Amino acid sequence: MSTIAINMFLTLDGVAQGPGGTDEDLDGGFAHGGWTTSYFTEQLGEIIWKWHVDPGALLLGRRTYDIFAGFWPKVPADHDDAAMARVLNEAPKYVASRTLDKADWQNSTVLAGDVVEAVTELKKQDLGEIQVLGSVNLAQTLIEHDLIDEFRLTVFPVVLGTGKRLFGDGTVPTSMKLVSATSTDAGVVACVYRRAGKPTYGSFGL
Amino acid sequence: MSTVVVNAFLTLDGVAQAPGQPEEDRDGGFPHGGWQVPYFTEEQGELVGRWQGRAGGLLLGRKTYDLFAAHWPHVPADHDHAGIAAVLNALPKFVASRTATSLAWQNSTLLDGDVPAAVAKLKEQDLGELQVIGSLDLAQTLIRHDLVDEYRLMVYPLLLGTGKRLFAGGTVPAAMDLVSTETTPAGVTASVYRRGGDVLYGSFAL
Numbered sequence: 001m002s003t004i005a006i007n008m009f010l011t012l013d014g015v016a017q018g019p020g021g022t023d024e025d026l027d028g029g030f031a032h033g034g035w036t037t038s039y040f041t042e043q044l045g046e047i048i049w050k051w052h053v054d055p056g057a058l059l060l061g062r063r064t065y066d067i068f069a070g071f072w073p074k075v076p077a078d079h080d081d082a083a084m085a086r087v088l089n090e091a092p093k094y095v096a097s098r099t100l101d102k103a104d105w106q107n108s109t110v111l112a113g114d115v116v117e118a119v120t121e122l123k124k125q126d127l128g129e130i131q132v133l134g135s136v137n138l139a140q141t142l143i144e145h146d147l148i149d150e151f152r153l154t155v156f157p158v159v160l161g162t163g164k165r166l167f168g169d170g171t172v173p174t175s176m177k178l179v180s181a182t183s184t185d186a187g188v189v190a191c192v193y194r195r196a197g198k199p200t201y202g203s204f205g206l
Numbered sequence: 207m208s209t210v211v212v213n214a215f216l217t218l219d220g221v222a223q224a225p226g227q228p229e230e231d232r233d234g235g236f237p238h239g240g241w242q243v244p245y246f247t248e249e250q251g252e253l254v255g256r257w258q259g260r261a262g263g264l265l266l267g268r269k270t271y272d273l274f275a276a277h278w279p280h281v282p283a284d285h286d287h288a289g290i291a292a293v294l295n296a297l298p299k300f301v302a303s304r305t306a307t308s309l310a311w312q313n314s315t316l317l318d319g320d321v322p323a324a325v326a327k328l329k330e331q332d333l334g335e336l337q338v339i340g341s342l343d344l345a346q347t348l349i350r351h352d353l354v355d356e357y358r359l360m361v362y363p364l365l366l367g368t369g370k371r372l373f374a375g376g377t378v379p380a381a382m383d384l385v386s387t388e389t390t391p392a393g394v395t396a397s398v399y400r401r402g403g404d405v406l407y408g409s410f411a412l
Contacts, residue, residue: 012357012373013220013371013373014219020409020410022407022408022409034409153218157383157384157399157402159373159378159382161377167218167219167365167367169368171366173238173365173366176218183384187382188384189395193218193393199241200244201228201240201241202243203226203227203228204226204246
């Protein structure tokens, strides 16, 4: 059995669209791309590095795959991000795409057909931790089908008011266990949550 | 000058509807009321008490006002909550309501007419912290008009998928400064954010 972990950047109002660049994802006329970059400190880099190190596999949507495949294989060996590049280049990668025929980045496999079925099959294998990075559309689909075991949410101190949210309307009611919470000097809060069960309810006697 | 502070309970997916009891707010057929109750610890009670202790006045929507007005004036002097009751009873209360409401609770004033304009006027007076408690519709109105100076957000470790969100459409893009963040043993994160300037954008590139 494998587990699925989502590593995601969010605004305080839950938006996950276009965190890393102005043109990354313009769906819906989104005008706020690149909202993480001014908060990216060494401290945050270290937190994220610990999450990424040694993934069993990566699970990516087509758009994120294309961005990554155009970036990480080209990182020079003496670059600050060289270690991260090595991890991502070497990891097995599964790409959810209805349109992609082949994936050229090393160790990549295209998940054609029904992505929910394909991911359910992957979870039955012993791949260790399968990490979803970026890929907000794919992440939403997996959330709607209750396939995520762990959420690593990095919340940036901005509100945007528009953009795709990680947790959309099809989110399945679920209770979580907070595993850790860390904040950075730049005001970013990084939390890890693990799936626990169904929510329970109560009543304050007001 | 006064500041407007929103104290809110949120799920991980940003829902703020009916945290305290099933019948609190059934708008939209919301079936998850009372979701905060299983997580409410003594530590959190102390934190909420500390936050509310800073209030110079309360800004309340009609629904929350009616709930509070039916409860706090009637708390017996030997009750566990007598301290907080004394604080809330004594504070000036400003009520946003378009319909006639009884203002029988001591020190209550109706904000009639245009609520954003009325709150903007209140901010010019020296009332200290005007705290919005509960009152989700009012909080959303103030967010849409960029009238909130500080957010004290308690994020609970669960997802609901439905329900009114604090940051809905119309949220004005804004950067924040993270003032503090702490966690409770039940996995609730309590973070304080102060309104910063404009959102800065950038792009990651090699």
